[in-house]
Amino acid sequence: MATMKSVTTGAQNHIDLVDVERPVPGPKDVLMKIRACGICGTDTFFLHLGGMPAGADGSMRSIPLGHEPAGEIVEVGAEVTELKVGDRVVVNPQGVPSGIIGCGGEHGGMSEYLLLEDAEIGKTVAVFPDTVPYDVASLNEPMAVARHCVNRSEAKPTDKVVVFGAGPIGLGATIWLKLRGVEHVVVADVIPERLETALAVGADAVINSATEDVTARLTELHGQAANALGQPRAGTDIYIDAAGVAAVFNATVDAAKWGARLVMVAVQKKGADIDLGGMLRSELTLIASQGYPTEIFEVTPELVEHHERFAKLISHRVPFLDAERAFELAMTPGAAEKVVVTFE
Structure with a gap:
């Protein structure tokens, strides 16, 4: 069984960097190798809670984190025709059937790989060119x-x-x-x-x-x-x-x-x-104003065009294996503007 590392909620205000089974794409899915993933206030909210409520008794369950990923497609299901290995993509976290990516769903973007079910351009992913660094592309969401x-x-x-x-x-x-x-x-x-x-x-x-x-x-x-x-x-x-x-x-x-x-x-x-x-x-x-009912991929072309301007929003780039420090920065008031975790 192939494994990968993934960030999940741990004890209150802490993450766990765990080994989990690497997903295998089905006929309509693609597997994405994560190259960058931003940390959002929603991630730190779940850390403050110690996970996500699991039931009426107030118990919490651990969840995989990360809903701002950018990366590269490395495997493509047999029925996927619009996407190919090597495509650089950003993701709609709300566009998969197994729940919102990184916000209580089955999968999280703060992982070495991310399974994208029912992959479809304009619904699940958008492709961006290699002129845009992965860390800047992760700002799409x-x-x-x-x-x-x-x-x-x-x-x-x-x-x-x-x-x-x-x-x-x-x-x-x-x-x-x-x-x-x-x-x-x-x-x-x-x-x-x-x-x-x-x-x-x-x-x-x-x-x-x-x-x-x-x-x-x-x-x-x-x-x-x-x-x-x-x-x-x-x-x-x-x-x-x-x-x-x-x-x-x-x-x-x-x-x-x-x-x-x-x-x-x-x-x-x-x-x-x-x-x-x-x-x-x-x-x-x-x-x-809540979320992005239509805007998730409407912004992508302009993010590409003006990527040098958007890059100024990133204050810290932290390697994935140092994810604990990245989340500490994000949870410390005034310590960082935007923290992006980068992957080899």
Whole structure:
């Protein structure tokens, strides 16, 4: 029996690097050799839990991790005609029948090999050229999340936008907004190094929300407007929450003009008391953005075209056999922007 190494959830806040049976593709499947896999906040969420709930008794089960893989096809089932050995591919984690890859499904992308059942271009995988490094290609899935958020915002070129949170999703949204032709995009965060990255990928201005008055700075950058009562507010049209903290809602309600929109893409880490009266006075529209209903492979051609720009989102590249350090970096607040695990 051929085996491979795979990362699974271990004890709470720890991974296990285990030997498991190497999958064998069926007639409609392909086997992918992983070359790079990003670490997502969802991975660290499962680690904080110690796995995934297994039943009503509160017990947890270990799960394979990794849903941001890029790699090379090494085996092809007899009935697969669109794909061939050697194709470089990115994956739709939600496109296989055995459950979401790396999020409770049978397989995880943080493994030496990944079985892709019912492999089909445009549904399960997309092929990318060898001009794009594998580590940058592994950003395809999180950049689809960021793209859906921007699509949900319906931002127009004349809009003025602020993105809260300069992590991978916030920075990805910034890139997509600028590629969409949006006139002015501001990024707010509390970590200076992340704000430097925001400027490097195309933000027009940044705000250190730990030291600056957000409303005053947005008014300076986007002009002055008013809410429904005529009270002075910033001229910002769209607020994007890619941070997942209550302070973003508070800052938005404090600054929002009449008819502004708030797009929530980050998972809220704690419940927040929201000033509903303030939302009413601005007729603030709250828009939720979840996943990537159509965007998972829509983003691939532009990721390929602008791969050098997207590469700036990666702060750490860590070898697979040092995966424990990679996850420690990802779980330490402020230690890393985007961690990608690389494979030989």
